[in-house]
Amino acid sequence: MPLVNQTTDNATSTLKGSPEIRNYTMNFGPQHPAAHGVLRLILEMDGEVVQRADPHVGLLHRGTEKLAESKPFNQSIGYMDRLDYVSMMCNEHAYVRAIETLLDIEVPDRAQYIRTMFDEITRLLNHLMWLGSNALDLGAMAVMLYAFREREELMDCYEAVSGARMHATYYRPGGVYRDLPDRMPRYKESPWRKGAKLKHFNAWREGSLLDYLEAFCNDFPHRVDEYETLLTDNRIWKQRTVGIGVVTPELAKAWGMTGVMLRGSGIEWDLRKKQPYAKYADVDFDVPVGSAGDCYDRYLVRIAEMRQSARIIQQCVTWLKANPGPVMVDNYKVRPPEREEMKESMEALIHHFKFFTESYCVPAGETYCAVEAPKGEFGCYLISDGANKPFRVKLRAPGFAHLSSMDAVIRGHMLADAVAMIGTYDLVFGEVDR
Known part of the structure:
Protein backbone atom coordinates (compact mmCIF):
# COMPACT_ATOMS: atom_id res chain seq x y z
CA MET A 1 0.00 0.00 0.00
CA PRO A 2 1.28 3.53 -0.70
CA LEU A 3 2.38 5.55 2.28
CA VAL A 4 -0.22 8.26 2.86
CA ASN A 5 -0.03 11.24 5.21
CA GLN A 6 -3.53 12.63 5.69
CA THR A 7 -4.34 16.23 6.60
CA THR A 8 -7.86 16.57 7.93
CA ASP A 9 -10.26 19.27 9.02
CA ASN A 10 -12.57 18.21 11.89
CA ALA A 11 -14.94 21.06 11.14
CA THR A 12 -15.95 19.30 7.95
CA SER A 13 -16.31 15.81 9.41
CA THR A 14 -19.12 13.61 8.22
CA LEU A 15 -22.18 12.60 10.24
CA LYS A 16 -20.49 9.35 11.28
CA GLY A 17 -17.67 11.27 12.86
CA SER A 18 -14.95 10.21 10.41
CA PRO A 19 -12.93 13.18 9.10
CA GLU A 20 -13.13 14.17 5.45
CA ILE A 21 -9.79 13.95 3.64
CA ARG A 22 -8.92 17.29 2.09
CA ASN A 23 -5.40 16.60 0.82
CA TYR A 24 -2.66 14.09 1.41
CA THR A 25 0.83 13.09 0.32
CA MET A 26 1.22 9.82 -1.57
CA ASN A 27 4.41 7.83 -2.04
CA PHE A 28 4.04 6.46 -5.60
CA GLY A 29 6.72 3.78 -5.82
CA PRO A 30 9.50 2.78 -5.74
CA GLN A 31 7.80 -0.61 -5.54
CA HIS A 32 4.93 0.31 -7.86
CA PRO A 33 4.88 -1.78 -11.07
CA ALA A 34 3.82 1.27 -13.12
CA ALA A 35 6.86 3.27 -11.96
CA HIS A 36 8.95 1.55 -14.68
CA GLY A 37 11.84 0.97 -12.36
CA VAL A 38 12.80 2.33 -8.96
CA LEU A 39 11.12 5.71 -9.31
CA ARG A 40 9.92 7.24 -6.06
CA LEU A 41 7.32 9.85 -6.92
CA ILE A 42 6.01 11.91 -4.00
CA LEU A 43 2.60 13.24 -5.00
CA GLU A 44 0.72 15.96 -3.14
CA MET A 45 -2.93 15.20 -3.82
CA ASP A 46 -6.20 17.05 -3.55
CA GLY A 47 -8.49 14.04 -3.63
CA GLU A 48 -7.64 12.40 -6.99
CA VAL A 49 -6.01 15.52 -8.44
CA VAL A 50 -2.21 15.93 -8.39
CA GLN A 51 -1.17 19.28 -6.92
CA ARG A 52 2.59 18.64 -6.99
CA ALA A 53 4.88 15.85 -8.13
CA ASP A 54 8.38 15.44 -6.72
CA PRO A 55 10.43 12.69 -8.41
CA HIS A 56 13.15 11.09 -6.28
CA VAL A 57 15.89 9.14 -8.04
CA GLY A 58 19.11 7.46 -6.95
CA LEU A 59 17.75 4.14 -5.70
CA LEU A 60 19.53 2.23 -8.51
CA HIS A 61 22.77 4.23 -8.56
CA ARG A 62 25.66 1.92 -9.54
CA GLY A 63 28.39 4.45 -10.29
CA THR A 64 28.73 3.44 -13.95
CA GLU A 65 30.66 6.54 -14.93
CA LYS A 66 33.21 6.10 -12.13
CA LEU A 67 33.54 2.39 -12.91
CA ALA A 68 34.30 3.27 -16.54
CA GLU A 69 37.04 5.63 -15.36
CA SER A 70 38.73 2.82 -13.43
CA LYS A 71 39.00 0.31 -16.30
CA PRO A 72 40.68 0.19 -19.73
CA PHE A 73 38.57 1.62 -22.57
CA VAL A 246 0.41 17.97 -23.05
CA VAL A 247 3.97 19.18 -23.60
CA THR A 248 4.10 22.43 -25.56
CA PRO A 249 7.08 23.06 -27.89
CA GLU A 250 8.29 25.80 -25.52
CA LEU A 251 8.09 23.48 -22.51
CA ALA A 252 9.87 20.69 -24.40
CA LYS A 253 12.79 22.97 -25.28
CA ALA A 254 12.92 24.54 -21.80
CA TRP A 255 13.33 21.12 -20.15
CA GLY A 256 15.89 19.86 -22.68
CA MET A 257 13.66 17.14 -24.08
CA THR A 258 14.80 15.04 -27.02
CA GLY A 259 13.53 12.11 -29.06
CA VAL A 260 9.82 11.33 -29.15
CA MET A 261 9.10 13.75 -26.29
CA VAL A 334 42.48 -1.35 -31.54
CA ARG A 335 42.11 -4.83 -33.07
CA PRO A 336 43.25 -8.06 -31.38
CA PRO A 337 45.10 -10.61 -33.55
CA GLU A 338 43.20 -13.45 -35.23
CA ARG A 339 43.37 -16.92 -33.70
CA GLU A 340 45.32 -18.24 -36.72
CA GLU A 341 47.95 -15.53 -36.22
CA MET A 342 48.41 -16.48 -32.56
CA LYS A 343 49.11 -20.09 -33.54
CA GLU A 344 51.96 -19.03 -35.77
CA SER A 345 53.45 -16.02 -33.98
CA MET A 346 54.53 -15.54 -30.37
CA GLU A 347 54.42 -11.78 -30.99
CA ALA A 348 50.72 -12.04 -31.89
CA LEU A 349 50.06 -14.13 -28.78
CA ILE A 350 51.74 -11.54 -26.53
CA HIS A 351 49.77 -8.78 -28.26
CA HIS A 352 46.54 -10.71 -27.58
CA PHE A 353 47.20 -10.80 -23.83
CA LYS A 354 48.37 -7.19 -23.65
CA PHE A 355 45.34 -6.05 -25.66
CA PHE A 356 42.79 -7.65 -23.34
CA THR A 357 44.55 -6.82 -20.06
CA GLU A 358 46.10 -3.39 -20.66
CA SER A 359 43.99 -2.30 -23.68
CA TYR A 360 45.40 0.68 -25.62
CA CYS A 361 46.19 4.31 -24.87
CA VAL A 362 43.96 6.99 -26.35
CA PRO A 363 45.49 10.39 -27.27
CA ALA A 364 44.77 13.20 -24.81
CA GLY A 365 41.69 15.24 -25.64
CA GLU A 366 37.99 15.52 -25.06
CA THR A 367 34.89 14.87 -27.16
CA TYR A 368 31.12 14.57 -26.99
CA CYS A 369 29.42 12.02 -29.23
CA ALA A 370 25.67 11.50 -29.25
CA VAL A 371 23.29 9.10 -30.96
CA GLU A 372 19.54 9.24 -31.53
CA ALA A 373 18.69 6.49 -29.07
CA PRO A 374 15.07 5.24 -28.92
CA LYS A 375 14.34 7.43 -25.87
CA GLY A 376 16.11 10.54 -27.13
CA GLU A 377 19.66 11.91 -27.31
CA PHE A 378 22.09 9.60 -25.55
CA GLY A 379 25.52 11.19 -25.39
CA CYS A 380 28.97 10.35 -24.07
CA TYR A 381 31.35 13.11 -22.99
CA LEU A 382 34.80 11.57 -22.81
CA ILE A 383 38.10 13.05 -21.60
CA SER A 384 41.38 11.23 -22.13
CA ASP A 385 44.73 12.20 -20.56
CA GLY A 386 46.66 9.83 -22.81
CA ALA A 387 46.36 6.79 -20.53
CA ASN A 388 44.75 3.42 -21.24
CA LYS A 389 41.56 4.37 -19.40
CA PRO A 390 39.32 7.45 -19.51
CA PHE A 391 40.11 10.41 -17.29
CA ARG A 392 36.40 11.36 -17.22
CA VAL A 393 33.20 9.78 -18.55
CA LYS A 394 29.93 11.71 -18.39
CA LEU A 395 26.82 10.20 -19.94
CA ARG A 396 23.85 12.25 -21.11
CA ALA A 397 20.73 10.17 -20.47
CA PRO A 398 17.45 11.38 -22.06
CA GLY A 399 15.27 9.87 -19.32
CA PHE A 400 16.89 12.01 -16.61
CA ALA A 401 16.05 15.26 -18.42
CA HIS A 402 12.51 14.10 -19.15
CA LEU A 403 11.80 13.03 -15.58
CA SER A 404 12.78 16.49 -14.34
CA SER A 405 9.71 17.93 -16.07
CA MET A 406 7.24 15.65 -14.27
CA ASP A 407 5.92 18.33 -11.91
CA ALA A 408 5.41 20.90 -14.67
CA VAL A 409 3.53 18.45 -16.89
CA ILE A 410 1.39 16.48 -14.44
CA ARG A 411 -0.02 19.24 -12.18
CA GLY A 412 -3.81 19.33 -12.32
CA HIS A 413 -4.10 15.82 -13.76
CA MET A 414 -5.66 12.83 -12.04
CA LEU A 415 -3.62 10.17 -10.27
CA ALA A 416 -4.28 7.66 -13.07
CA ASP A 417 -2.88 10.19 -15.56
CA ALA A 418 0.43 10.16 -13.68
CA VAL A 419 0.74 6.49 -14.67
CA ALA A 420 0.11 7.40 -18.33
CA MET A 421 2.71 10.17 -18.13
CA ILE A 422 5.40 7.98 -16.56
CA GLY A 423 4.72 5.45 -19.32
CA THR A 424 5.00 7.99 -22.12
CA TYR A 425 8.37 9.20 -20.79
CA ASP A 426 9.63 5.65 -21.53
CA LEU A 427 11.82 5.56 -18.43
CA VAL A 428 14.51 3.01 -17.69
CA PHE A 429 16.30 3.71 -14.44
CA GLY A 430 19.60 2.13 -15.39
CA GLU A 431 20.33 5.29 -17.42
CA VAL A 432 18.47 7.77 -15.14
CA ASP A 433 20.48 6.80 -12.05
CA ARG A 434 23.66 5.53 -13.78
Whole structure:
Protein backbone atom coordinates (compact mmCIF):
# COMPACT_ATOMS: atom_id res chain seq x y z
CA MET A 1 0.00 0.00 0.00
CA PRO A 2 1.28 3.53 -0.70
CA LEU A 3 2.38 5.55 2.28
CA VAL A 4 -0.22 8.26 2.86
CA ASN A 5 -0.03 11.24 5.21
CA GLN A 6 -3.53 12.63 5.69
CA THR A 7 -4.34 16.23 6.60
CA THR A 8 -7.86 16.57 7.93
CA ASP A 9 -10.26 19.27 9.02
CA ASN A 10 -12.57 18.21 11.89
CA ALA A 11 -14.94 21.06 11.14
CA THR A 12 -15.95 19.30 7.95
CA SER A 13 -16.31 15.81 9.41
CA THR A 14 -19.12 13.61 8.22
CA LEU A 15 -22.18 12.60 10.24
CA LYS A 16 -20.49 9.35 11.28
CA GLY A 17 -17.67 11.27 12.86
CA SER A 18 -14.95 10.21 10.41
CA PRO A 19 -12.93 13.18 9.10
CA GLU A 20 -13.13 14.17 5.45
CA ILE A 21 -9.79 13.95 3.64
CA ARG A 22 -8.92 17.29 2.09
CA ASN A 23 -5.40 16.60 0.82
CA TYR A 24 -2.66 14.09 1.41
CA THR A 25 0.83 13.09 0.32
CA MET A 26 1.22 9.82 -1.57
CA ASN A 27 4.41 7.83 -2.04
CA PHE A 28 4.04 6.46 -5.60
CA GLY A 29 6.72 3.78 -5.82
CA PRO A 30 9.50 2.78 -5.74
CA GLN A 31 7.80 -0.61 -5.54
CA HIS A 32 4.93 0.31 -7.86
CA PRO A 33 4.88 -1.78 -11.07
CA ALA A 34 3.82 1.27 -13.12
CA ALA A 35 6.86 3.27 -11.96
CA HIS A 36 8.95 1.55 -14.68
CA GLY A 37 11.84 0.97 -12.36
CA VAL A 38 12.80 2.33 -8.96
CA LEU A 39 11.12 5.71 -9.31
CA ARG A 40 9.92 7.24 -6.06
CA LEU A 41 7.32 9.85 -6.92
CA ILE A 42 6.01 11.91 -4.00
CA LEU A 43 2.60 13.24 -5.00
CA GLU A 44 0.72 15.96 -3.14
CA MET A 45 -2.93 15.20 -3.82
CA ASP A 46 -6.20 17.05 -3.55
CA GLY A 47 -8.49 14.04 -3.63
CA GLU A 48 -7.64 12.40 -6.99
CA VAL A 49 -6.01 15.52 -8.44
CA VAL A 50 -2.21 15.93 -8.39
CA GLN A 51 -1.17 19.28 -6.92
CA ARG A 52 2.59 18.64 -6.99
CA ALA A 53 4.88 15.85 -8.13
CA ASP A 54 8.38 15.44 -6.72
CA PRO A 55 10.43 12.69 -8.41
CA HIS A 56 13.15 11.09 -6.28
CA VAL A 57 15.89 9.14 -8.04
CA GLY A 58 19.11 7.46 -6.95
CA LEU A 59 17.75 4.14 -5.70
CA LEU A 60 19.53 2.23 -8.51
CA HIS A 61 22.77 4.23 -8.56
CA ARG A 62 25.66 1.92 -9.54
CA GLY A 63 28.39 4.45 -10.29
CA THR A 64 28.73 3.44 -13.95
CA GLU A 65 30.66 6.54 -14.93
CA LYS A 66 33.21 6.10 -12.13
CA LEU A 67 33.54 2.39 -12.91
CA ALA A 68 34.30 3.27 -16.54
CA GLU A 69 37.04 5.63 -15.36
CA SER A 70 38.73 2.82 -13.43
CA LYS A 71 39.00 0.31 -16.30
CA PRO A 72 40.68 0.19 -19.73
CA PHE A 73 38.57 1.62 -22.57
CA ASN A 74 37.60 -1.75 -24.05
CA GLN A 75 36.45 -3.19 -20.74
CA SER A 76 33.70 -0.60 -20.23
CA ILE A 77 31.64 -1.34 -23.36
CA GLY A 78 29.61 -3.90 -21.39
CA TYR A 79 28.65 -1.23 -18.85
CA MET A 80 26.92 0.72 -21.61
CA ASP A 81 24.54 -2.18 -22.32
CA ARG A 82 23.41 -2.10 -18.72
CA LEU A 83 22.46 1.58 -18.66
CA ASP A 84 19.28 1.67 -20.71
CA TYR A 85 18.91 -2.10 -20.73
CA VAL A 86 16.23 -1.93 -23.45
CA SER A 87 18.43 0.06 -25.89
CA MET A 88 21.67 -1.83 -25.52
CA MET A 89 23.59 -1.35 -28.77
CA CYS A 90 22.60 2.33 -29.11
CA ASN A 91 24.35 2.99 -25.78
CA GLU A 92 27.44 1.13 -27.00
CA HIS A 93 27.39 3.20 -30.19
CA ALA A 94 27.77 6.54 -28.39
CA TYR A 95 30.67 5.25 -26.27
CA VAL A 96 32.66 3.62 -29.09
CA ARG A 97 32.10 6.67 -31.33
CA ALA A 98 33.68 8.85 -28.63
CA ILE A 99 36.73 6.57 -28.47
CA GLU A 100 36.99 6.48 -32.29
CA THR A 101 36.83 10.29 -32.45
CA LEU A 102 39.80 10.64 -30.06
CA LEU A 103 41.72 7.87 -31.86
CA ASP A 104 40.88 9.46 -35.25
CA ILE A 105 40.13 6.12 -36.90
CA GLU A 106 37.80 5.48 -39.83
CA VAL A 107 35.36 2.58 -39.45
CA PRO A 108 34.84 0.32 -42.52
CA ASP A 109 31.63 0.90 -44.50
CA ARG A 110 30.29 -2.59 -43.84
CA ALA A 111 30.67 -2.15 -40.09
CA GLN A 112 28.89 1.23 -40.33
CA TYR A 113 25.95 -0.35 -42.16
CA ILE A 114 25.81 -3.14 -39.58
CA ARG A 115 25.75 -0.54 -36.80
CA THR A 116 22.99 1.39 -38.55
CA MET A 117 20.97 -1.80 -38.96
CA PHE A 118 21.38 -2.88 -35.34
CA ASP A 119 20.62 0.61 -34.04
CA GLU A 120 17.24 0.29 -35.77
CA ILE A 121 16.73 -3.27 -34.53
CA THR A 122 17.37 -1.84 -31.05
CA ARG A 123 14.84 0.95 -31.69
CA LEU A 124 12.23 -1.69 -32.55
CA LEU A 125 13.10 -3.67 -29.42
CA ASN A 126 12.70 -0.55 -27.30
CA HIS A 127 9.43 0.62 -28.86
CA LEU A 128 7.91 -2.86 -28.69
CA MET A 129 8.73 -3.03 -24.99
CA TRP A 130 7.30 0.46 -24.51
CA LEU A 131 4.13 -0.35 -26.43
CA GLY A 132 3.41 -3.53 -24.48
CA SER A 133 4.25 -2.16 -21.02
CA ASN A 134 2.49 1.19 -21.51
CA ALA A 135 -0.65 -0.52 -22.79
CA LEU A 136 -0.50 -2.84 -19.78
CA ASP A 137 -0.21 0.15 -17.43
CA LEU A 138 -3.39 1.63 -18.91
CA GLY A 139 -5.37 -1.61 -18.84
CA ALA A 140 -4.78 -3.30 -22.22
CA MET A 141 -3.42 -6.81 -21.68
CA ALA A 142 -3.34 -8.32 -25.18
CA VAL A 143 -0.97 -5.75 -26.71
CA MET A 144 1.86 -6.96 -24.46
CA LEU A 145 1.54 -10.47 -25.87
CA TYR A 146 1.50 -9.20 -29.46
CA ALA A 147 4.53 -6.90 -28.99
CA PHE A 148 6.63 -9.57 -27.30
CA ARG A 149 5.98 -11.96 -30.20
CA GLU A 150 8.04 -9.70 -32.50
CA ARG A 151 10.47 -8.76 -29.76
CA GLU A 152 11.51 -12.39 -29.33
CA GLU A 153 12.21 -12.65 -33.06
CA LEU A 154 14.54 -9.66 -32.92
CA MET A 155 16.26 -10.89 -29.76
CA ASP A 156 17.34 -13.89 -31.83
CA CYS A 157 19.30 -11.45 -34.05
CA TYR A 158 21.17 -10.13 -31.01
CA GLU A 159 21.95 -13.69 -29.99
CA ALA A 160 23.06 -14.68 -33.49
CA VAL A 161 25.78 -12.00 -33.68
CA SER A 162 26.95 -11.81 -30.06
CA GLY A 163 25.79 -14.93 -28.23
CA ALA A 164 23.77 -12.80 -25.78
CA ARG A 165 20.11 -11.88 -26.04
CA MET A 166 20.42 -8.55 -24.23
CA HIS A 167 23.89 -7.34 -23.21
CA ALA A 168 25.62 -7.90 -26.52
CA THR A 169 28.89 -5.89 -26.27
CA TYR A 170 28.90 -6.21 -30.07
CA TYR A 171 30.20 -2.77 -31.08
CA ARG A 172 33.94 -2.22 -30.70
CA PRO A 173 36.12 0.82 -31.38
CA GLY A 174 36.99 0.41 -35.05
CA GLY A 175 33.98 -1.70 -36.06
CA VAL A 176 32.02 -4.62 -34.68
CA TYR A 177 33.00 -7.85 -32.95
CA ARG A 178 32.46 -10.11 -35.97
CA ASP A 179 30.66 -10.30 -39.31
CA LEU A 180 27.03 -11.39 -39.62
CA PRO A 181 26.45 -15.16 -39.45
CA ASP A 182 25.62 -17.16 -42.57
CA ARG A 183 23.17 -19.32 -40.66
CA MET A 184 20.42 -18.52 -38.18
CA PRO A 185 19.81 -20.78 -35.17
CA ARG A 186 16.79 -23.04 -35.71
CA TYR A 187 14.13 -24.36 -33.39
CA LYS A 188 14.52 -28.03 -32.56
CA GLU A 189 11.68 -30.49 -32.33
CA SER A 190 9.84 -30.43 -29.01
CA PRO A 191 6.38 -31.33 -27.69
CA TRP A 192 5.29 -27.77 -28.54
CA ARG A 193 6.93 -27.55 -31.96
CA LYS A 194 6.95 -30.54 -34.27
CA GLY A 195 5.91 -31.48 -37.76
CA ALA A 196 4.26 -28.70 -39.75
CA LYS A 197 4.42 -26.34 -36.77
CA LEU A 198 8.19 -26.75 -36.49
CA LYS A 199 8.57 -26.13 -40.22
CA HIS A 200 6.50 -22.95 -39.91
CA PHE A 201 8.65 -21.61 -37.05
CA ASN A 202 11.86 -22.32 -39.01
CA ALA A 203 10.59 -20.91 -42.33
CA TRP A 204 12.60 -17.66 -41.98
CA ARG A 205 15.67 -19.45 -40.61
CA GLU A 206 16.68 -21.44 -43.69
CA GLY A 207 19.25 -18.84 -44.78
CA SER A 208 21.51 -16.20 -43.23
CA LEU A 209 20.76 -13.50 -40.68
CA LEU A 210 20.20 -11.06 -43.55
CA ASP A 211 17.62 -13.39 -45.14
CA TYR A 212 15.91 -13.66 -41.76
CA LEU A 213 15.76 -9.88 -41.33
CA GLU A 214 14.47 -9.43 -44.88
CA ALA A 215 11.58 -11.79 -44.15
CA PHE A 216 10.94 -10.07 -40.82
CA CYS A 217 10.81 -6.58 -42.37
CA ASN A 218 8.43 -7.73 -45.09
CA ASP A 219 6.08 -9.10 -42.45
CA PHE A 220 6.48 -6.43 -39.77
CA PRO A 221 4.18 -3.71 -41.22
CA HIS A 222 1.27 -6.16 -40.94
CA ARG A 223 2.16 -6.74 -37.29
CA VAL A 224 2.12 -2.98 -36.66
CA ASP A 225 -1.32 -2.88 -38.27
CA GLU A 226 -2.44 -5.38 -35.63
CA TYR A 227 -1.19 -3.13 -32.81
CA GLU A 228 -3.06 -0.20 -34.33
CA THR A 229 -6.22 -2.25 -34.68
CA LEU A 230 -6.08 -2.89 -30.94
CA LEU A 231 -5.26 0.66 -29.83
CA THR A 232 -5.35 3.55 -32.32
CA ASP A 233 -9.14 3.94 -32.54
CA ASN A 234 -9.90 2.23 -29.24
CA ARG A 235 -12.09 4.72 -27.33
CA ILE A 236 -10.77 3.64 -23.92
CA TRP A 237 -7.17 4.08 -25.08
CA LYS A 238 -7.99 7.54 -26.47
CA GLN A 239 -9.78 8.55 -23.26
CA ARG A 240 -6.62 7.66 -21.31
CA THR A 241 -4.18 9.42 -23.66
CA VAL A 242 -5.80 12.23 -25.71
CA GLY A 243 -5.19 15.60 -24.06
CA ILE A 244 -3.19 13.98 -21.24
CA GLY A 245 0.30 15.26 -20.40
CA VAL A 246 0.41 17.97 -23.05
CA VAL A 247 3.97 19.18 -23.60
CA THR A 248 4.10 22.43 -25.56
CA PRO A 249 7.08 23.06 -27.89
CA GLU A 250 8.29 25.80 -25.52
CA LEU A 251 8.09 23.48 -22.51
CA ALA A 252 9.87 20.69 -24.40
CA LYS A 253 12.79 22.97 -25.28
CA ALA A 254 12.92 24.54 -21.80
CA TRP A 255 13.33 21.12 -20.15
CA GLY A 256 15.89 19.86 -22.68
CA MET A 257 13.66 17.14 -24.08
CA THR A 258 14.80 15.04 -27.02
CA GLY A 259 13.53 12.11 -29.06
CA VAL A 260 9.82 11.33 -29.15
CA MET A 261 9.10 13.75 -26.29
CA LEU A 262 10.32 16.59 -28.53
CA ARG A 263 9.01 15.32 -31.87
CA GLY A 264 5.60 14.57 -30.37
CA SER A 265 5.29 18.32 -29.69
CA GLY A 266 5.85 19.18 -33.35
CA ILE A 267 9.62 19.89 -33.36
CA GLU A 268 11.38 17.92 -36.10
CA TRP A 269 14.71 17.26 -34.41
CA ASP A 270 16.42 13.94 -35.03
CA LEU A 271 20.20 13.48 -34.81
CA ARG A 272 20.03 10.87 -37.57
CA LYS A 273 18.99 13.70 -39.93
CA LYS A 274 20.48 16.81 -38.32
CA GLN A 275 23.89 15.39 -37.36
CA PRO A 276 24.14 12.10 -39.33
CA TYR A 277 26.44 9.37 -38.06
CA ALA A 278 27.15 5.79 -39.18
CA LYS A 279 25.29 5.45 -42.52
CA TYR A 280 22.12 7.42 -41.75
CA ALA A 281 23.01 9.98 -44.42
CA ASP A 282 22.88 7.21 -47.05
CA VAL A 283 19.51 5.64 -46.17
CA ASP A 284 16.08 7.05 -46.93
CA PHE A 285 13.61 7.52 -44.07
CA ASP A 286 11.13 10.05 -42.70
CA VAL A 287 11.03 11.65 -39.24
CA PRO A 288 7.50 11.30 -37.77
CA VAL A 289 6.28 14.42 -35.96
CA GLY A 290 3.22 15.01 -33.78
CA SER A 291 1.21 18.18 -33.27
CA ALA A 292 -0.77 18.07 -30.01
CA GLY A 293 2.13 17.01 -27.76
CA ASP A 294 -0.06 14.68 -25.67
CA CYS A 295 0.35 11.01 -24.75
CA TYR A 296 -1.68 9.94 -27.78
CA ASP A 297 0.54 11.87 -30.21
CA ARG A 298 3.64 10.33 -28.70
CA TYR A 299 2.07 6.90 -29.15
CA LEU A 300 1.42 7.67 -32.83
CA VAL A 301 5.00 8.93 -33.32
CA ARG A 302 6.46 5.74 -31.86
CA ILE A 303 4.21 3.59 -34.05
CA ALA A 304 5.35 5.55 -37.13
CA GLU A 305 8.98 5.26 -36.02
CA MET A 306 8.68 1.48 -35.95
CA ARG A 307 7.55 1.49 -39.57
CA GLN A 308 10.49 3.75 -40.52
CA SER A 309 12.96 1.54 -38.64
CA ALA A 310 11.83 -1.51 -40.64
CA ARG A 311 12.35 0.57 -43.79
CA ILE A 312 15.93 1.46 -42.77
CA ILE A 313 16.73 -2.16 -41.88
CA GLN A 314 15.54 -3.29 -45.34
CA GLN A 315 17.90 -0.82 -47.02
CA CYS A 316 20.82 -1.95 -44.86
CA VAL A 317 20.07 -5.62 -45.64
CA THR A 318 20.09 -4.87 -49.38
CA TRP A 319 23.45 -3.07 -49.17
CA LEU A 320 25.08 -5.69 -46.92
CA LYS A 321 24.04 -8.52 -49.22
CA ALA A 322 25.72 -6.82 -52.17
CA ASN A 323 28.87 -5.54 -50.44
CA PRO A 324 31.08 -7.95 -48.50
CA GLY A 325 34.13 -6.56 -46.77
CA PRO A 326 35.93 -6.08 -43.46
CA VAL A 327 33.94 -5.25 -40.33
CA MET A 328 36.93 -4.12 -38.26
CA VAL A 329 39.60 -1.52 -38.99
CA ASP A 330 42.98 -3.02 -39.91
CA ASN A 331 44.80 -1.39 -37.03
CA TYR A 332 46.52 -3.52 -34.42
CA LYS A 333 46.23 -0.74 -31.88
CA VAL A 334 42.48 -1.35 -31.54
CA ARG A 335 42.11 -4.83 -33.07
CA PRO A 336 43.25 -8.06 -31.38
CA PRO A 337 45.10 -10.61 -33.55
CA GLU A 338 43.20 -13.45 -35.23
CA ARG A 339 43.37 -16.92 -33.70
CA GLU A 340 45.32 -18.24 -36.72
CA GLU A 341 47.95 -15.53 -36.22
CA MET A 342 48.41 -16.48 -32.56
CA LYS A 343 49.11 -20.09 -33.54
CA GLU A 344 51.96 -19.03 -35.77
CA SER A 345 53.45 -16.02 -33.98
CA MET A 346 54.53 -15.54 -30.37
CA GLU A 347 54.42 -11.78 -30.99
CA ALA A 348 50.72 -12.04 -31.89
CA LEU A 349 50.06 -14.13 -28.78
CA ILE A 350 51.74 -11.54 -26.53
CA HIS A 351 49.77 -8.78 -28.26
CA HIS A 352 46.54 -10.71 -27.58
CA PHE A 353 47.20 -10.80 -23.83
CA LYS A 354 48.37 -7.19 -23.65
CA PHE A 355 45.34 -6.05 -25.66
CA PHE A 356 42.79 -7.65 -23.34
CA THR A 357 44.55 -6.82 -20.06
CA GLU A 358 46.10 -3.39 -20.66
CA SER A 359 43.99 -2.30 -23.68
CA TYR A 360 45.40 0.68 -25.62
CA CYS A 361 46.19 4.31 -24.87
CA VAL A 362 43.96 6.99 -26.35
CA PRO A 363 45.49 10.39 -27.27
CA ALA A 364 44.77 13.20 -24.81
CA GLY A 365 41.69 15.24 -25.64
CA GLU A 366 37.99 15.52 -25.06
CA THR A 367 34.89 14.87 -27.16
CA TYR A 368 31.12 14.57 -26.99
CA CYS A 369 29.42 12.02 -29.23
CA ALA A 370 25.67 11.50 -29.25
CA VAL A 371 23.29 9.10 -30.96
CA GLU A 372 19.54 9.24 -31.53
CA ALA A 373 18.69 6.49 -29.07
CA PRO A 374 15.07 5.24 -28.92
CA LYS A 375 14.34 7.43 -25.87
CA GLY A 376 16.11 10.54 -27.13
CA GLU A 377 19.66 11.91 -27.31
CA PHE A 378 22.09 9.60 -25.55
CA GLY A 379 25.52 11.19 -25.39
CA CYS A 380 28.97 10.35 -24.07
CA TYR A 381 31.35 13.11 -22.99
CA LEU A 382 34.80 11.57 -22.81
CA ILE A 383 38.10 13.05 -21.60
CA SER A 384 41.38 11.23 -22.13
CA ASP A 385 44.73 12.20 -20.56
CA GLY A 386 46.66 9.83 -22.81
CA ALA A 387 46.36 6.79 -20.53
CA ASN A 388 44.75 3.42 -21.24
CA LYS A 389 41.56 4.37 -19.40
CA PRO A 390 39.32 7.45 -19.51
CA PHE A 391 40.11 10.41 -17.29
CA ARG A 392 36.40 11.36 -17.22
CA VAL A 393 33.20 9.78 -18.55
CA LYS A 394 29.93 11.71 -18.39
CA LEU A 395 26.82 10.20 -19.94
CA ARG A 396 23.85 12.25 -21.11
CA ALA A 397 20.73 10.17 -20.47
CA PRO A 398 17.45 11.38 -22.06
CA GLY A 399 15.27 9.87 -19.32
CA PHE A 400 16.89 12.01 -16.61
CA ALA A 401 16.05 15.26 -18.42
CA HIS A 402 12.51 14.10 -19.15
CA LEU A 403 11.80 13.03 -15.58
CA SER A 404 12.78 16.49 -14.34
CA SER A 405 9.71 17.93 -16.07
CA MET A 406 7.24 15.65 -14.27
CA ASP A 407 5.92 18.33 -11.91
CA ALA A 408 5.41 20.90 -14.67
CA VAL A 409 3.53 18.45 -16.89
CA ILE A 410 1.39 16.48 -14.44
CA ARG A 411 -0.02 19.24 -12.18
CA GLY A 412 -3.81 19.33 -12.32
CA HIS A 413 -4.10 15.82 -13.76
CA MET A 414 -5.66 12.83 -12.04
CA LEU A 415 -3.62 10.17 -10.27
CA ALA A 416 -4.28 7.66 -13.07
CA ASP A 417 -2.88 10.19 -15.56
CA ALA A 418 0.43 10.16 -13.68
CA VAL A 419 0.74 6.49 -14.67
CA ALA A 420 0.11 7.40 -18.33
CA MET A 421 2.71 10.17 -18.13
CA ILE A 422 5.40 7.98 -16.56
CA GLY A 423 4.72 5.45 -19.32
CA THR A 424 5.00 7.99 -22.12
CA TYR A 425 8.37 9.20 -20.79
CA ASP A 426 9.63 5.65 -21.53
CA LEU A 427 11.82 5.56 -18.43
CA VAL A 428 14.51 3.01 -17.69
CA PHE A 429 16.30 3.71 -14.44
CA GLY A 430 19.60 2.13 -15.39
CA GLU A 431 20.33 5.29 -17.42
CA VAL A 432 18.47 7.77 -15.14
CA ASP A 433 20.48 6.80 -12.05
CA ARG A 434 23.66 5.53 -13.78
